[in-house]
Amino acid sequence: MTFRAYGELHAGFYAYGLDQNRAGGSRRDRRVELDTTRLALEVEARFADDLEVEFEIEFEHGGTGAAYELEYEEFGEFEQEVERGGEAIVEELYLRKVLGGRFAVSVGRFYVAVGQLSRYYRPTAYLAATRAEAETTVIPQVWDELGAQLEAFLGRVKVTAQVVNGLDSTGFSSQFWVSRGHQGRFESIRASDPAGVLRVDVQPRAGVEVGAAGYVGGTSRNRPKADLVPTCADGDDDVVAPCGYVAAPVVIADVHAALQLGPVRAQGTALYGWLGNANAVSARNDRLSNDLQVLRSPVSDQALAIWGEAGWDVAPALGLAAAHRLEPFVRLEHYDTMFRPRAELFDNPRFARTVATAGLSYQAHGGVFAKVDASHRRFGSSELRPENALHVATGFVF
Template sequence: MAPAPEEPSSPAPSAEEPAQPPPSPAAKEPAPVTAAPAPAALSRARPKIDTFVTAYGELLFGYHNYGLNQNRTGGAQRDSRLEFDTTRFVLEMKGALPDYGLEVEVEVEFEHGGTGTAMELEYEEFGEFDQELDKGGEILVEELYISKKLGDHAALAVGRFYVAVGTLSEFSRPTDYLGTIRDEAETGIIPNTWDEMGLRLRYKFPWGLRLTGQLVNGLDSTGFSSQLWAVGGHQRRFEVQRATDMALVFRADVTHFDGFIFGVSAYHGDTTRNRPKADLVKSCEEANDREVAPCGYVSAPLTLLDVHLSVAKGPWSAKGMVMYGHLKNAELVSQRNARLSNLLGVMRTPVSDNALAAWGELGYDIASVVGLSNSHHLFPFVRYDYVDTQFKPREELYDNPRFRRTIYTVGVAYNLLNTVYAKLDFGHRRMGSNAFRPENTLRLATGFNY
């Protein structure tokens, strides 16, 4: 039998490497490794975040019996045309930290199917073709704010949010109104779903009163025009919004009565120093050319006042609003706007001192009458829009009746669980004089809301 192999002997330690003492019995097992304590910020448990995602989308199909050029003598020509539009897709996301009273909200809107460059034919600018990036479609961040609860009844927000005037700041989703489009009265004098940046403070009284105060950037008066009054003042043409002129907003809504909301709102803010160039300034002798406006600016504040109502009681649905607007020094604004560059993409038409808008709709749910379950809603409705963007103007400005419009609409709106909807309506538009040809539109809208 072969002898067992010898255990290899350990090499003798060199002079440079002294011999190690034999391990003690207690050192035979390696000591457990203890990790260094993690930083406090990393060791905390992730806070509970409540997240919500909602969205809605709209498709619109329209037939029009009039031409595009409404500025012709006698009104638009007779025509027969169809228009299809991917009106908008809106995605709204919320994240809340309930333990801290914090909430973040983001709302992104995709309009007209995407983005790109498109040509636009501006008949108010003597039939010129304009190339505008936003007309091929838009992606807009309409809301982006952080809100902090202050006790049980108040909340303070900072960021971008809807300006609290009119009805569309509260009722902008397609299931909030009965027509196929948002009301033409409100969107005829102020921006559609008007959003700005600033601070917002809300306070809700337990007995049914909600107050809203806002401090936001003001409008840009270069975009004001004859046909759309202050609509074009919304600052979207440049990357950065000017806020040298700020605006104050106040709104009060009575919510005490079940199914009824009624209230008032007011807006006031200057529009001069938010223009792209300091071109609306006062002149004086011995002006310091090192200052942008050594003698000061021409003041052109915009004031808006409105009364609004919303009813959702039993089978009845109704909404309404009356809004009045006033622009100080509108004549000086008009004179300067007439000399603006074509490249700015604004109308350059005279703007009136005053504007007036009123609208209302009334519908009755007949779903149960026709044998549908309570998951369905079917509203025959009527709607009335009136908008005058040259309401009682200064004597020097011709009160053009083409800018006084009345729209009568009848239709039916259907929705399933306020999620999927379809609407069909017929609108008849009349101008402020019988010299202008009436305009008829038949529209079909469909989409979803969740």
């Protein structure tokens, strides 16, 4: 049996207010926020006949409980959300069978093989004090779903194929595109519209990895109610959706790379997303009940996210022992959750965001870390005030 864990604490100073939904952008402010970001416990057990069981439980924001969130996308309404107050969730829980040493089949809850954070999600796996907001805004953060997975290990090539439950389109919005369509507001997960994932990773040499991934999945039949439906004259009143459903498929494609060569460490992702019938989803979401606690803002047909970071270990030059890494780094991000929207949808420049981050990452003995960085965020219009922040994070991984 193998036991692993990681924990993270975070402090942030923000020179801007919370309300970005104002003419000219957010007002100047001086905010300090402290957070027990997460504590994750992972257990892996191996049995005879190459059978494995793995599960991960993550405690976020200090544990469980309900808290009020002030949501400016909803005109300053307060919303009570358990997830924002802290939560204990099962991130992974699956049974895995290794077949002949080159293949493996998994069934259960596991990470969706899209984006960079599906693999490099532990705090020592990225340089900045926070995960890349370009990726965590456009798609669910460290995205996990229920389903079946096949992995093939073909020399320097790894192929991952997955069939999982799809997203719920009631959570789609202008600000977060489809990322809040990740199911979890209800006790059970709806999989009437499944999704398929294919990922290929290639290691051309030691320390270098490049790859691509694709995701295609339906969403309309995963809504809490059968409400995204067309009208027709000859519908069958004996079925829940007499005229069927309006198709609203999500298509996501990404290319990604990571390298660690001597003192240099770098990684990045470019991700594009497309939503079918986004106008119909937006029109129906606009009439959703407040009790569902979703944003109800119009969702764009397309989204784009690009980010990359690079650092250089200067510990040897400073005479530090080999157990230490001290890496000055930079990270650049650009993401647009209203990328080239349909003609009738206003292309809000507030949702085209570019972030530059620079900082210092320290690791000791491969497990204890401390990070500090400063970020500068700009928007798609010079009329919107830029936002500056300072982040400090510390924690452990073992």
